[in-house]
Amino acid sequence: MQLLNRPQLLFLDEPTSGLDSVTALDLLRTFHSLAHGRSSEKVVTIVCSIHQPQSKIFYLFDSLILLKQGNIVYQGPRQQAMDVYRMAGFPCPLYSNPADHLLDVITPARTIDDQSASSEKQTDADKLILAVQAPVEIDLNMGAHKRIAQMADLPKNPLWITQFFILLRRNFQEQIRSSKIIVTSVIQTIIIAILIGCVFLQIGNGQSSILRRSPVIFFCAINQGIFGALMVINSFPVERALSLRERASGTYYASAYFTAKILADTLVQAPVPVLFSCIVYFLVGFQLVASKFFIFTVIIILCSFAATSLALMISALCKTTDMSVTVLPMALEVTRLFGGFFLAPARLPKYFSWLDALSYIKYVYVALSLNELEDLKLTCTANELAAGKCITEGEVTIRDLGLDYISIGGCIGVLFAFIIGWRVIAFFGIRYLKH
Incomplete structure (x- = not known):
């Protein structure tokens, strides 16, 4: 119902939870079209968390934030994520889901036997990924010019x-x-x-x-x-x-x-x-x-x-x-x-x-x-x-x-x-x- 009024900012918590792969993909494509509307449309900034997305869904995102234990491991454009991992020594294998690879690298071992052995490796991996990233510059005016251009054509609330x-x-x-x-x-x-x-x-x-x-x-x-x-x-x-x-x-x-x-x-x-x-x-x-x-x-x-x-x-x-x-x-x-x-x-x-x-x-x-x-x-x-x-x-x-x-x-x-x-x-x- 909130999309009826096209809000400027929309927060979503795992919107694909409980959906099959086809429905989840259709839903994310709808969100993608809302976030990339034509100049005559009101663009919606969408921030959402997502769990184990398929590759087609992954490529619909513009920017990524990867979190580990509350700390940011990667923040930046989706297109640069794989380059950063490759430069850190963790290239994505062929025919693999990029989203799974990004999470596998920063996820600690699940078994007790492997946990101590992988702890140092995980710490090193996190440091390498952070080291090769360019400093994140936050543009407070990001999108301002586009929104100003839209002001004259903003659609009114529905009748x-x-x-x-x-x-x-x-x-x-x-x-x-x-x-x-x-x-x-x-x-x-x-x-x-x-x-x-x-x-x-x-x-x-x-x-x-x-x-x-x-x-x-x-x-x-x-x-x-x-x-x-x-x-x-x-x-x-x-x-x-x-x-x-x-x-x-x-x-x-x-x-x-x-x-x-x-x-x-x-x-x-x-x-x-x-x-x-x-x-x-x-x-x-x-x-x-x-x-x-x-x-x-x-x-x-x-x-x-x-x-x-x-x-x-x-x-x-x-x-x-x-x-x-x-x-x-x-x-x-x-x-x-x-x-x-x-x-x-x-x-x-x-x-x-x-x-x-x-x-x-x-x-x-x-x-x-x-x-x-x-x-x-x-x-x-x-x-x-x-x-x-x-x-x-x-x-x-x-x-x-x-x-x-x-x-x-x-x-x-x-x-x-x-x-x-x-x-x-x-x-x-x-x-x-x-x-």
Whole structure:
């Protein structure tokens, strides 16, 4: 990511470690092209350590520093290294890797028997190599004229949209690498949805179905809230150190990083509540009306996004993963307690009204209840009619539960406000909190 902004100086510690020979060669060729850019490009000075390079990689270097026990044995152009060794009496054999030869000469024996015998030889070899080298003159203005000539043509930092798409691709690649977690989440969603559907299988339109609808609706709300929050709670603490370092070097803007992260998570997360809705809605036997199924699905998606937004805010404001994982359950418990199922909002003490207003689950529960109970026609048995305890319309239940103080559109609007507001707070946490 640091190469995105083409820094003037780049330090690399064994960049070829763990790579095969072909990939390592391609990587070093890329570095070589960065260090020898055209006059219209921003040249990058690259300093790197490397372990046992092949000959093709060796010839890509411009200058070498050979170290032995913290002391410099050779420092200078790569082309002169073999001449210095030859003048010191250590010519490179034919068909040998020059890099291996340079290190073999200054490397002491590995066995105990040979170590004492070779110690004096190694000391003499080091002295000879140092003796034949010309004094190293450090030109503090080295490259200055070339850089001054480049100043007028220096490329600007990548556009915000370029940063965004590069970061978006990186986030998608990370999602692919964690595909097992995503698959596990999908499987869990399917299992839970089937269990809910089987427990409340085809509740029907009888009088008893009134009492059974509220629990299943509330459980749908808290279930999707938990799954949405758990998927993203570790997002920012894990990446904070890397993000701060990359942003400090001017690699990208915080807004580009945050937007790409949010979009990637959203696109991966969105199918889960849709799948949940398709299974639960028809197994439970909610009203078979296309518009009501669509509204149910939209509200479940917004529930998942609201929980995700709450978790993102907590993740952005907390310093560590342990802290965010500790705070999230408490926040979710509060939203469930004031979710409108255990106690109607009208019956809450006034000093808890602010917690009631901040419970996104309440608005999900109310919206789902209104969607299901409105225009619902209920049936009665002969005994229920004779007893005069028959409710034939769902609107009566809405009034009895005290859910007629807000509309479905109002609930959706509040959920959008939560989603946007909590994500804005999360962005400011990412942007300004350095921890």
